[in-house]
Amino acid sequence: MGKTIDVMSLYPKDMNIYGDSGNVLTIRRRLELYGYEPVIHQYNQGDDWPDHVDLILGGGGQDSGQGKIIDDFFRRADLIRGLAFHGTPMLMICGMYQLFGEYFETAEGSRLEGIGVIGAYTVGRNVRMIGNLVEHSDDFGDIIGYENHSGQTFLRESTTPLGTVDVEGRGNNGKDYTEGARVFNVIGTYMHGSLLPKNPLIADFLIRNAVERRYGALNDGRLATDDQTPEQAAELDRIDTVAEQARKVAAARPR
Template identity: 75%
Template structure:
């Protein structure tokens, strides 16, 4: 019998503006191809909290989407922080990346608190950073995605958070100033990379999967994987490599 991995999709109704649900589809497909049984729970405001969570995936959203979820989000802040501190793998894209930080200061100076899982803050600017982006990550190699944000995020030094990667271009990445992009703390990844991110970056998808399996079962194994599943996984990795090459060559 295949081992179950419980995946929570966080606020998919309101935080999925740039196709970030593709990250959920990628994780569930790859889990199945590795021989696991993915069980996905879509958590939206007012829903019961899942009994078991092995992985959390969150996406981006407009200001209206953030306003819809924010009250419920703060009622779940302690639970999300506890999951993060216990090593649960998480991927937070754009708007959810910002909300996982310490605060967001809007263009007009209004301060909106985050839940502080990621030691970082975001300042709203008039200039929007947009386009295909390649960042260099020590852990995952080159990460390729599409950024589209006007908030500039600054990581807090000396508290255990590090960038997901570094960008070569001026005026891109977290804040357009320090050539960083994204954040890594515990097993939480925050990033501005849409695309969806995971179809083009299987190394990150597999990190989330491997970590979830190791946390729950003590190991990541493929004993239940069939030859056909292995072959399909190899095909998807080839398609991802082709998509990466095309995206990397397009500035917008």
């Protein structure tokens, strides 16, 4: 049996309306093809927290979905903050990205507190930012996805964006040309798609940090284990080729 990696899908019942479960499928499949044994934990409100978590994925949801999970989310806030601060890799999409910030203020003026992992706050607006999006990142190259949000997120001065966009009316708030945020090994972003199938560099960033935190530095920096078979290596190459083709198609689509 290969080395186990425990992956948590956070609130998939209420925070998965844009197909963000595809991120979980991508992480699981890439782990398998690298020769690891992924264990997927689906955590919903009221569930027991698993004994071990190496990587956490959270998806998007409506304001009503955020309201459903918020009590349980704050019950787990100290635990999640501790994992984040100690380097557990996490990918938080849209609604979960907002809740990882300081607060979300709706267009009507009500305020939903976040857990403060990411130095950012969100203000609701009546105009949505929606459409295909290509952003630029020094670490991940061009990131390809689809944004759909009315909340405008503003990063604190000390917070690093995930990437930058080329024109106004897109990204975190449509004004400062930033999109997403990074802190520790946590990534927050408005990019759906699902994001990870078309952006394997981000998937492997999450996997690498999960593996190294649990098992130590990788031999020669290679993610593949000694258990990886030639067939698995070939399938991983095929998936990456398909991802590159999909990236080109998606990047050429109109807004």
